[in-house]
Amino acid sequence: MIWYPYEQMKTMKEPYKIIDAKGVYLYTEDQKLIDSVSSWWSVIHGYKHPVLNEAIVSQTEKFSHVMLGGLTHEPVQRLSEKLADFLPGDLDYSFFSDSGSVAVEVALKMALQYYMNRGEKQRTMVLALDHAYHGDTFKTMEVGDDEDYHFVLNAYGPSAHVVHIPTKTAALEQAFEKYHGQLNCMIVEPLLQGAGGMRMYDVSFLKRARELCDAYDVLLVFDEVATGFGRTGNRFAADLVCPDILVLGKALTGGYIGHAATVANKKVFEGFYDDSPEHALMHGPTFMGNALACSVANKSIELFETQDYMSKIRRIEGITRREMDGFCDERIKEVRMMGGCVCVEVKRAETLRGYQQFAYERGVFSRPFLKYLYAMVPYIIREDELVRVLGVMKEWFRR
Numbered sequence: 055m056i057w058y059p060y061e062q063m064k065t066m067k068e069p070y071k072i073i074d075a076k077g078v079y080l081y082t083e084d085q086k087l088i089d090s091v092s093s094w095w096s097v098i099h100g101y102k103h104p105v106l107n108e109a110i111v112s113q114t115e116k117f118s119h120v121m122l123g124g125l126t127h128e129p130v131q132r133l134s135e136k137l138a139d140f141l142p143g144d145l146d147y148s149f150f151s152d153s154g155s156v157a158v159e160v161a162l163k164m165a166l167q168y169y170m171n172r173g174e175k176q177r178t179m180v181l182a183l184d185h186a187y188h189g190d191t192f193k194t195m196e197v198g199d200d201e202d203y204h205f206v207l208n209a210y211g212p213s214a215h216v217v218h219i220p221t222k223t224a225a226l227e228q229a230f231e232k233y234h235g236q237l238n239c240m241i242v243e244p245l246l247q248g249a250g251g252m253r254m255y256d257v258s259f260l261k262r263a264r265e266l267c268d269a270y271d272v273l274l275v276f277d278e279v280a281t282g283f284g285r286t287g288n289r290f291a292a293d294l295v296c297p298d299i300l301v302l303g304k305a306l307t308g309g310y311i312g313h314a315a316t317v318a319n320k321k322v323f324e325g326f327y328d329d330s331p332e333h334a335l336m337h338g339p340t341f342m343g344n345a346l347a348c349s350v351a352n353k354s355i356e357l358f359e360t361q362d363y364m365s366k367i368r369r370i371e372g373i374t375r376r377e378m379d380g381f382c383d384e385r386i387k388e389v390r391m392m393g394g395c396v397c398v399e400v401k402r403a404e405t406l407r408g409y410q411q412f413a414y415e416r417g418v419f420s421r422p423f424l425k426y427l428y429a430m431v432p433y434i435i436r437e438d439e440l441v442r443v444l445g446v447m448k449e450w451f452r453r
C-alpha cells in the first residue's frame with residue numbers, strides 16, 4: 055500500500071491516476087487537466103519537454119549515476135560552473151543533494167560548523183520567520199513554524215536553538231540586539247513564504263536583514279527552493295539581496311528528478327578550507343550530483359536563459375493581475391499576487407472543501423491547502439489556459 059503525503063489514510067479521497075502528461079496538461083483515463091500546481095511548483099517547463107527528455111536519454115546511454123565520493127563527471131562539473139555563472143555575487147560553491155529538505159539541512163550544518171571551525175561554539179541559534187517552511191526533516195521542522203506540518207515536534211517542547219520572528223523590521227532589529235552573539239545564521243524564504251500560506255513581504259525586510267547580518271557577523275541563508283528560478287518575478291530573490299548561502303531545489307531540474315543544491319559564497323567556503331580534517335563538511339548523500347539530475351538541470355537552466363523566461367513570468371503576472379484585480383467575496387480574506395504565484399486566502403478552510411473535484415470537472419488540477427487556494431503554473435502556459443485556471447477559481451465563489 056502506498057502511504058500518501060500529508061493525508062489521513064483512513065479518510066483520504068482517491069488520488070487522480072495520471073497516465074500521461076505533456077506541456078501544462080496531466081491526463082487521467084477520462085480527463086485532461088491543466089496542472090495549476092506545476093507538481094509542487096517544480097515543473098516550470100511543462101511535462102515531456104523534448105529538450106529535457108533528450109538530456110535524460112542521452113545521459114542514460116552513458117551512465118545514470120556514479121557516486122561523488124572520489125569520482126566526478128562532466129554533468130556535475132558543468133552544473134556547478136553553470137550555477138556559479140548564473141547566480142549572483144560569489145555564490146560559487148555548490149554542494150548537491152537529493153531534495154530541498156536535505157539541502158536546507160546542509161545549509162544549517164554549514165552555518166553551525168562555519169563558526170565551530172572558528173572556535174565560536176556558542177553560536178548555536180538560528181533566527182527564522184513565523185510561518186516558515188523549510189522541509190519535513192527534523193532540523194528543517196525545527197526552523198520551520200507550522201503546526202499543521204510539524205505537530206509531532208511538540209513532543210520535544212519549544213526549541214532552545216531557534217527564534218521565530220514576524221517579517222517586521224522592528225522585530226528583526228530586536229532579535230539581533232538580543233541574540234546576535236548566539237546566532238550562527240538567519241534563514242528565510244525570501245519575499246514569498248510558500249507552504250506557510252503563500253505569504254508575501256517586502257524586499258526592504260531582506261535588505262535590513264543583510265545589514266544586520268553584516269553588522270553582527272551572522273550568516274544569511276536564503277531558502278529559494280520554492281522562490282528560485284523566477285517564481286517571485288525575480289530570477290532569484292538573491293539578485294536583489296545577496297545571501298551567504300543559497301538553497302535551490304524544486305525547479306532546479308525542471309521538475310524531472312529530485313535534486314537540490316546548497317550554494318555557498320567564498321567567505322563560507324573559506325571557513326572550511328584549511329589543512330585540518332576536522333574542518334571538512336561531513337555530509338554526502340548517496341545520490342548527490344546524480345548524472346541524470348545534473349544533465350537535466352543543465353538543460354533546464356539553458357532553456358530558462360535562452361528562451362527569456364523572465365518575460366514569460368512577467369506575462370503570467372500581467373494576465374493574473376488583469377484577471378484577479380478587484381476580485382472579492384465576503385468569504386475571502388485577501389487575494390495576493392507576486393510573479394508566477396497567486397493566492398486566494400479565505401477566512402475559513404471549509405470554504406475550499408470540494409474545490410479540487412470542482413476544478414477537476416472543469417479541466418484544472420488544483421490542490422488547495424488549509425485556507426489557501428493558489429496557482430503556481432508552469433511558465434510555458436498559454437494565455438487562454440491561464441485565464442481558464444483563474445476563471446475556475448473565480449467561478450467557485452460565484453456558484
Ligand SMILES: *Cc1c(COP(=O)(O)O)cnc(C)c1O
Nearest residue numbers: 153154155187188189248279280
Ligand atoms: C519544498 C520546500 C522545501 C523542501 O524540499 P523537498 O524537496 O520537498 O525536501 C524546502 N524549502 C522550501 C521553501 C520548500 O518550498
